[in-house]
Amino acid sequence: MSVGRSNNGLGLRRLLVAIGLPLVELRTEHADPLVRGVAILDPDDEPGSYSGELVLIIGVRGREAARPVRAAARQGAAAVAVKEATAELAAIAAESGVALLSVAAPVRWDQLETVVRQVLDSATLAEGFSDGPGDLFSLAQTLALLTGGSVSIEDAGNRVLAYSRSDDEVDELRRLSILGWQGPESYLALLREWGVFARLRAGEEVVRIEPHPELGIRRRLAVGIRAGTHHLGTVWVQEGREPFAERAESALLGGARLAAVHLLRQRSEHGRSxxxxxxxxxxxxxxxxxxxxxxxxxxxxxxxxxxxxxxxxxxxxxxxxxxxxxxxxxxxxxxxxxxxxxxxxxxxxxxxxxxxxxxxxxxxxxxxxxxxxxxxxxxxxxxxxxxxxxxxxxxxxxxxxxxxxxxxxxxxxxxxxxxxxxxxAEVLLGETLALLEANPGLHDPAVAALLAHDAEHGSELVPTLLAWLDAMGDVRSVAAALHVHPNTVRHRLRRASAVSGIDLGDPRERLSCHLQLLLAVTTGVTTTTVRG
Incomplete structure (x- = not known):
C-alpha cells in the first residue's frame, strides 16, 4: 500500500536527518538511494510495486523479516524499515540491493509513516530548491536543542508544518496539535482571548504564555514568522521537564527568521535557494x-x-x-x-x-x-x-x-x-611558504646541503640555526632553549655557515634561509625524514 510520493525524491540520509536518527538507524553502509514514496508491507499480503519507495515491514522482527525484505527488493524498493534489524538481516538486504533501516522498538508504525509522508509531501512543495524539504523539520529539531523545549512550526492558518522529535514530556495541547496537524480550536480560542495572536502578528516579539495546569498546558514561548509586515506563521516551544535554556528567546527569534525564508520559498514558483x-x-x-x-x-x-x-x-x-x-x-x-x-x-x-x-x-x-x-x-x-x-x-x-x-x-x-x-603575520607567512613550496626553482641548494649534512652526520645544525634566526641572534636565549652552552651554539652556527656557504651576516640571506628552514619544518622535510 503506497501512502506518499514525491516526484523527484529525497536522499535517504537526508530523510533520516529530518525524521530523526535516534529513532531510525541506517544499517547498510554507503547506502543513500532516492526515496520517492513510502509504503506499508504486511508479510501476509501479496507484495505490490514499490519502485523507489521506503517500505515499512510490519508484523515481523529481526530474522523473520528476511522473506519480505527480499520481496520488497525484488519489487524495486529503495529501502526497507524493520524493527530489531540484525547484522544477518543487514547482510541479506545488502545482497538484495536494498537499504535497511532499523526502527527503535517504541516507535509506532503509524507515527513513522506520518512523519515520512509529511517530509516527502514537503519535498513535492519544494521541488526545484537545492536545500531540500527536510529543512523545516531540521530547523525545528535544532531549535529544540537550543531552547531546551519541544518545537512546532505552524503556518498562518495554525496548521502544523514541522515539529521536533522529543523524548521529553509533552502536554495534551502538543499531542493533539501533532496528531491533528492543527491546533485544537478550543485552545486557539483561548489564545485569541489572551491576546497572544494579536501580539504575534504585531511585530517581531517573543511572547511568553504562562502554564495552565488546570487545562493540561505547560509554559510556552512563541514568535511570529514574518516577512516585512506579513504574518506567515508561528514557531512554538513547549517547556519540558527542565526550564528553557538561558538564550532560548534569542535562538527562537533567529529560527523564526529562517522559517520565513522557507515559507516564502515554498510559495514561490521560481527562484534559487x-x-x-x-x-x-x-x-x-x-x-x-x-x-x-x-x-x-x-x-x-x-x-x-x-x-x-x-x-x-x-x-x-x-x-x-x-x-x-x-x-x-x-x-x-x-x-x-x-x-x-x-x-x-x-x-x-x-x-x-x-x-x-x-x-x-x-x-x-x-x-x-x-x-x-x-x-x-x-x-x-x-x-x-x-x-x-x-x-x-x-x-x-x-x-x-x-x-x-x-x-x-x-x-x-x-x-x-x-x-x-x-x-x-601568520597568514602572510603561510602564503609566503606556500608560494615558496610551489616554486622549487626558488629553493637555495645551500639549505638543502645543510639538511643533508644533519641527516648524514646526526648533527643539530638546522634546529640550532632555526632557533637562532627565530631569536633574532640572541645566543644566550637559544642556548637556554636547547639546554646547551652558548659556545656550543656559536660553534654550530659557524659550522652551519661553513657547510652550507650561507652568509649569516647578510640580512637577505638570513631571511631566505629562515623561510626555507620554516618550510622544511612545516612540510616535514626535517633531518629525521631526510635520514630515513
Missing part, C-alpha cells in the same frame, strides 16, 4: 545585484564574512556530511539571532556567514565565539571560525571570505576564533 545564492556570491558565480535583489538587500551595504569548519578526525563521509548539515542549520539560527540580515551558505566542507551592515569587528568576535562553542558541544567535534575584514559592499564579500579562509588555514589548535587582524 538562499544557500545557493550565498554560495554563488562567495565564489563569484552569482551577481551581487541578483543576490541583493532576491534577498531584499542593498548591494552597497558593507559586510563581513565568517568561515566555520569542523576539525574532525573521522574519515567517514556520511558522518562529515551530517556534521556539515548540522553546522549549516545551527550557524543559520545563531547568526540570524545576532544579525537580522545574516546570510549563511556552504562551500565544500566549510560553512560561511555573510553579515551585512557589519562595519567593524567590535562585539562580533564574542558572537562568533558563542556560536563556535555551541557547535562544538552539539556536534561533538572541534569547531573553529575565522573572521575576514569588513568590506565596503556586498560585491566584495568574496575578498572577506578569502581572508576568513586564510585565517582558518593559519589557525593553530589553541584558538577557537580569530580574525584576520589577530593572525595577519
Amino acid at each position: 538562499r544557500e545557493e545564492l550565498v554560495a554563488g556570491l562567495l565564489t563569484g558565480h552569482t551577481s551581487p545585484d541578483l543576490v541583493a535583489g532576491q534577498l531584499g538587500l542593498d548591494p552597497a551595504t558593507p559586510a563581513v564574512v565568517v568561515a566555520f569548519t569542523a576539525r574532525e578526525p573521522t574519515a567517514d563521509e556520511p558522518v562529515r556530511e551530517l556534521h556539515l548539515a548540522e553546522m549549516l542549520t545551527m550557524v543559520s539560527v545563531h547568526m540570524a539571532s545576532y544579525r537580522k540580515g545574516a546570510l549563511v551558505g556552504a562551500d565544500g566542507a566549510r560553512v560561511y556567514a555573510v553579515l551585512p551592515d557589519a562595519r567593524q569587528l567590535t562585539g562580533l568576535v564574542t558572537e562568533v565565539t558563542d556560536v563556535a562553542e555551541v557547535l562544538t558541544r552539539r556536534t561533538g567535534v572541534r569547531v573553529q571560525a575565522g573572521i575576514g575584514s569588513a568590506v565596503a559592499a556586498l560585491r566584495d564579500a568574496g575578498a572577506s571570505r578569502a581572508e576568513a579562509d586564510r585565517v582558518l588555514d593559519a589557525m593553530g589548535a589553541a584558538r577557537s576564533v580569530a580574525s584576520i587582524a589577530d593572525l595577519r
Whole structure:
C-alpha cells in the first residue's frame, strides 16, 4: 500500500536527518538511494510495486523479516524499515540491493509513516530548491536543542508544518496539535482571548504564555514568522521537564527568521535557494545585484564574512556530511539571532556567514565565539571560525571570505576564533611558504646541503640555526632553549655557515634561509625524514 510520493525524491540520509536518527538507524553502509514514496508491507499480503519507495515491514522482527525484505527488493524498493534489524538481516538486504533501516522498538508504525509522508509531501512543495524539504523539520529539531523545549512550526492558518522529535514530556495541547496537524480550536480560542495572536502578528516579539495546569498546558514561548509586515506563521516551544535554556528567546527569534525564508520559498514558483545564492556570491558565480535583489538587500551595504569548519578526525563521509548539515542549520539560527540580515551558505566542507551592515569587528568576535562553542558541544567535534575584514559592499564579500579562509588555514589548535587582524603575520607567512613550496626553482641548494649534512652526520645544525634566526641572534636565549652552552651554539652556527656557504651576516640571506628552514619544518622535510 503506497501512502506518499514525491516526484523527484529525497536522499535517504537526508530523510533520516529530518525524521530523526535516534529513532531510525541506517544499517547498510554507503547506502543513500532516492526515496520517492513510502509504503506499508504486511508479510501476509501479496507484495505490490514499490519502485523507489521506503517500505515499512510490519508484523515481523529481526530474522523473520528476511522473506519480505527480499520481496520488497525484488519489487524495486529503495529501502526497507524493520524493527530489531540484525547484522544477518543487514547482510541479506545488502545482497538484495536494498537499504535497511532499523526502527527503535517504541516507535509506532503509524507515527513513522506520518512523519515520512509529511517530509516527502514537503519535498513535492519544494521541488526545484537545492536545500531540500527536510529543512523545516531540521530547523525545528535544532531549535529544540537550543531552547531546551519541544518545537512546532505552524503556518498562518495554525496548521502544523514541522515539529521536533522529543523524548521529553509533552502536554495534551502538543499531542493533539501533532496528531491533528492543527491546533485544537478550543485552545486557539483561548489564545485569541489572551491576546497572544494579536501580539504575534504585531511585530517581531517573543511572547511568553504562562502554564495552565488546570487545562493540561505547560509554559510556552512563541514568535511570529514574518516577512516585512506579513504574518506567515508561528514557531512554538513547549517547556519540558527542565526550564528553557538561558538564550532560548534569542535562538527562537533567529529560527523564526529562517522559517520565513522557507515559507516564502515554498510559495514561490521560481527562484534559487538562499544557500545557493550565498554560495554563488562567495565564489563569484552569482551577481551581487541578483543576490541583493532576491534577498531584499542593498548591494552597497558593507559586510563581513565568517568561515566555520569542523576539525574532525573521522574519515567517514556520511558522518562529515551530517556534521556539515548540522553546522549549516545551527550557524543559520545563531547568526540570524545576532544579525537580522545574516546570510549563511556552504562551500565544500566549510560553512560561511555573510553579515551585512557589519562595519567593524567590535562585539562580533564574542558572537562568533558563542556560536563556535555551541557547535562544538552539539556536534561533538572541534569547531573553529575565522573572521575576514569588513568590506565596503556586498560585491566584495568574496575578498572577506578569502581572508576568513586564510585565517582558518593559519589557525593553530589553541584558538577557537580569530580574525584576520589577530593572525595577519601568520597568514602572510603561510602564503609566503606556500608560494615558496610551489616554486622549487626558488629553493637555495645551500639549505638543502645543510639538511643533508644533519641527516648524514646526526648533527643539530638546522634546529640550532632555526632557533637562532627565530631569536633574532640572541645566543644566550637559544642556548637556554636547547639546554646547551652558548659556545656550543656559536660553534654550530659557524659550522652551519661553513657547510652550507650561507652568509649569516647578510640580512637577505638570513631571511631566505629562515623561510626555507620554516618550510622544511612545516612540510616535514626535517633531518629525521631526510635520514630515513
